[in-house]
Amino acid sequence: KAGVTQTPRYLIKTRGQQVTLSCSPISGHRSVSWYQQTPGQGLQFLFEYFSETQRNKGNFPGRFSGRQFSNSRSEMNVSTLELGDSALYLCASSLGQRGNTDTQYFGPGTRLTVL
Amino acid sequence: AQTVTQSQPEMSVQEAETVTLSCTYDTSESNYYLFWYKQPPSRQMILVIRQEAYKQQNATENRFSVNFQKAAKSFSLKISDSQLGDTAMYFCAFRRAGNMLTFGGGTRLMVKP
Numbered sequence: 001k002a003g004v005t006q007t008p009r010y011l012i013k014t015r016g017q018q019v020t021l022s023c024s025p026i027s028g029h030r031s032v033s034w035y036q037q038t039p040g041q042g043l044q045f046l047f048e049y050f051s052e053t054q055r056n057k058g059n060f061p062g063r064f065s066g067r068q069f070s071n072s073r074s075e076m077n078v079s080t081l082e083l084g085d086s087a088l089y090l091c092a093s094s095l096g097q098r099g100n101t102d103t104q105y106f107g108p109g110t111r112l113t114v115l
Numbered sequence: 116a117q118t119v120t121q122s123q124p125e126m127s128v129q130e131a132e133t134v135t136l137s138c139t140y141d142t143s144e145s146n147y148y149l150f151w152y153k154q155p156p157s158r159q160m161i162l163v164i165r166q167e168a169y170k171q172q173n174a175t176e177n178r179f180s181v182n183f184q185k186a187a188k189s190f191s192l193k194i195s196d197s198q199l200g201d202t203a204m205y206f207c208a209f210r211r212a213g214n215m216l217t218f219g220g221g222t223r224l225m226v227k228p
Contacts, residue, residue: 043218
């Protein structure tokens with residue numbers, strides 16, 4: 001099976017712009033979660049999508065949004081970019097079964113730099 | 116809210132030796148899951164080992180094993196026979212019912228030849 005893929009791998013934007021990142025989960029996985037990784041804050045949960053619905057949400061401002069398509073592919077969007085949004089954005093997919101050892105498998109990440 | 120603490124920002128070990136990485140967590144939940152993930156330099160995060168809180172037996176995966184102390188809320192990772200390829204950031208993570216992982220700050224492990 002192919003692993004989790006994320007596109008693009010690297011992105012450079014300027015303050016005020018918006019950006020869209022894409023994640024394709026492992027075949028058969030219905031849950032996609034997004035995490036932000038920065039040297040200062042570490043790994044922080046952004047949100048999770050399951051069957052095209054946001055199921056969980058972390059503590060991030062409304063500038064961060066996402067969606068999931070019927071084929072389980074997910075996108076996340078960041079509007080009005082700030083310098084502090086520079087980070088590695090990781091996507092993780094899983095079967096999405098609650099209450100058991102539903103392991104998340106991570107993609108390689110998208111490195112976003114905001115200038 | 117759950118918190119996960121990794122008290123060792125950096126560690127080093129000689130090749131072929133054993134090293135233990137520490138992790139403590141704080142939760143009021145009784146049913147949860149714990150994970151160790153490995154993130155090699157410039158490479159993607161991969162699962163090392165997982166532990167269900169309701170299982171008393173410590174999980175083992177080849178050279179990797181955990182010491183899970185539920186009452187103490189401790190979940191350490193032991194790497195035996197360390198190899199150069201074990202050099203990476205190691206993250207301890209907590210998950211209760213639901214699919215949100217809470218990560219510790221990470222431990223940077225360097226395996227020296």
